[in-house]
Amino acid sequence: xxxxxxxxxxxxxxxxxxxxxxxxxxxxxxxxxxxxxxxxxxxxxxxxxxxxxxxxxxxxxxxxxxxxxxxxxxxxxxxxxxxxxxxxxxxxxxxxxxxxxxxxxxxxxxxxxxxxxxxxxxxxxxxxxxxxxxxxxxxxxxxxxxxxxxxxxxxxxxxxxxxxxxxxxxxxxxxxxxxxxxxxxxxxxxxxxxxxxxxxxxxxxxxxxxxxxxxxxxxxxxxxxxxxxxxxxxxxxxxxxxxxxxxxxxxxxxxxxxxxxxxxxxxxxxxxxxxxxxxxxxxxxxxxxxxxxxxxxxxxxxxxxxxxxxxxxxxxxxxxxxxxxxxxxxxxxxxxxxxxxxxxxxxxxxxxxxxxxxxxxxxxxxxxxxxxxxxxxxxxxxxxxxxxxxxxxxxxxxxxxxxxxxxxxxxxxxxxxxxxxxxxxxxxxxxxxxxxxxxxxxxxxxxxxxxxxxxxxxxxxxxxxxxxxxxxxxxxxxxxxxxxxxxxxxxxxxxxxx
Numbered sequence: 001x002x003x004x005x006x007x008x009x010x011x012x013x014x015x016x017x018x019x020x021x022x023x024x025x026x027x028x029x030x031x032x033x034x035x036x037x038x039x040x041x042x043x044x045x046x047x048x049x050x051x052x053x054x055x056x057x058x059x060x061x062x063x064x065x066x067x068x069x070x071x072x073x074x075x076x077x078x079x080x081x082x083x084x085x086x087x088x089x090x091x092x093x094x095x096x097x098x099x100x101x102x103x104x105x106x107x108x109x110x111x112x113x114x115x116x117x118x119x120x121x122x123x124x125x126x127x128x129x130x131x132x133x134x135x136x137x138x139x140x141x142x143x144x145x146x147x148x149x150x151x152x153x154x155x156x157x158x159x160x161x162x163x164x165x166x167x168x169x170x171x172x173x174x175x176x177x178x179x180x181x182x183x184x185x186x187x188x189x190x191x192x193x194x195x196x197x198x199x200x201x202x203x204x205x206x207x208x209x210x211x212x213x214x215x216x217x218x219x220x221x222x223x224x225x226x227x228x229x230x231x232x233x234x235x236x237x238x239x240x241x242x243x244x245x246x247x248x249x250x251x252x253x254x255x256x257x258x259x260x261x262x263x264x265x266x267x268x269x270x271x272x273x274x275x276x277x278x279x280x281x282x283x284x285x286x287x288x289x290x291x292x293x294x295x296x297x298x299x300x301x302x303x304x305x306x307x308x309x310x311x312x313x314x315x316x317x318x319x320x321x322x323x324x325x326x327x328x329x330x331x332x333x334x335x336x337x338x339x340x341x342x343x344x345x346x347x348x349x350x351x352x353x354x355x356x357x358x359x360x361x362x363x364x365x366x367x368x369x370x371x372x373x374x375x376x377x378x379x380x381x382x383x384x385x386x387x388x389x390x391x392x393x394x395x396x397x398x399x400x401x402x403x404x405x406x407x408x409x410x411x412x413x414x415x416x417x418x419x420x421x422x423x424x425x426x427x428x429x430x431x432x433x434x435x436x437x438x439x440x441x442x443x444x445x446x447x448x449x450x451x452x453x454x455x456x457x458x459x460x461x462x463x464x465x466x467x468x469x470x471x472x473x474x475x476x477x478x479x480x481x482x483x484x485x486x487x488x489x490x491x492x493x494x495x496x497x498x
């Protein structure tokens with residue numbers, strides 16, 4: 001244990017021993033591993049007196065000590081004063097900037113490095129991916145490939161995580177092929193369970209559930225994360241029965257493998273699946289079993305799922321009772337789930353009380369979506385004066401609903417879209433088609449039969465006809481799906497105004 005190293009050092013000093021550079025290197029490493037920053041700083045003071053700062057191993061461990069604790073400025077001072085630096089020294093300061101989310105500083109260090117090893121590349125890629133800089137992570141991954149650095153499993157996991165986040169299915173498939181070539185065809189070490197989990201997550205996030213399931217079934221060993229990933233994947237695709245069946249299989253298999261037990265995220269996934277599939281009784285049983293059978297205390301997210309499940313199924317009183325008796329303070333997601341149930345089952349009275357509670361507790365930006373939802377509930381109930389009142393309140397509060405966001409990948413390029421955005425290079429063409437589709441569709445769909453299904457089917461049909469009728473000189477085939485994506489946002493925006 002790290003603290004024992006400190007104790008032995010103190011005994012060594014008391015016995016008038018003579019610590020050298022290796023002693024201080026190992027001691028600083030122990031302090032870094034154990035988070036013993038105060039003890040490490042004291043050792044640093046001794047090192048300054050003893051004159052061991054020029055030792056590259058001592059300096060590197062000092063950098064690692066401070067960088068690992070978030071003290072990147074101190075780490076940088078030590079690093080700048082080092083007369084010699086190893087690749088480990090560079091990687092330590094690089095990791096320090098990444099931990100502090102200073103990606104500009106990390107990039108400067110990365111560019112200044114006289115040489116880079118696989119750890120350098122992996123540190124940058126993983127750091128960017130874990131902090132939401134997914135496009136930057138994939139650009140670095142491409143640079144790593146061009147530099148002919150062998151891709152390790154940590155880099156592959158980070159890249160797959162970024163692919164999942166932005167929907168880069170093409171690169172994700174390439175990584176899967178690379179893994180198969182390296183670990184299966186060449187008969188090298190088996191891929192880490194974590195790598196297979198990342199593949200499942202990538203395919204599921206990109207909507208390719210069959211591939212996600214195929215990866216899962218091919219895994220020789222499955223962890224709790226593996227089971228959770230495939231359960232969540234089925235849940236996100238609306239395959240509630242499959243998710244529930246997989247959960248039951250996990251439980252039965254877990255009886256034979258002690259390491260596999262459902263955790264908080266597993267229960268979140270299966271409760272979400274029950275909610276969207278309408279499995280009320282199963283959801284109730286699973287929620288109760290969390291604490292009673294598995295010793296997992298429900299968090300606010302689990303209560304939110306249960307409220308959503310009950311509200312969607314029409315058990316609004318039970319959902320409200322659960323909120324009022326839960327041991328945690330309900331957040332906006334929990335109340336919002338009940339409000340959503342009020343919309344489905346047209347309970348404007350309960351919705352009014354829930355919305356007022358939400359508005360009183362939330363800031364302007366957070367309240368936007370719930371005010372729009374309340375307005376729609378009043379509109380369904382033909383409470384037009386209340387609709388006007390809510391809309392006026394939105395104007396007074398300066399509320400604007402956050403725009404919808406989506407993406408699609410075409411020919412290896414990921415296109416981002418925000419509702420009402422005009423920055424895409426083909427935006428004029430896209431909106432021209434949308435205008436024509438909307439005009440023709442609204443002319444043909446009768447107002448008394450206006451619903452999502454009929455309008456959606458008509459838009460799809462009209463989209464194809466309109467695109468074919470456009471100028472053949474324009475390469476429209478590449479942008480058909482862009483039109484579908486943007487049309488869905490415009491449709492949703494229009495429906496919110498009804």
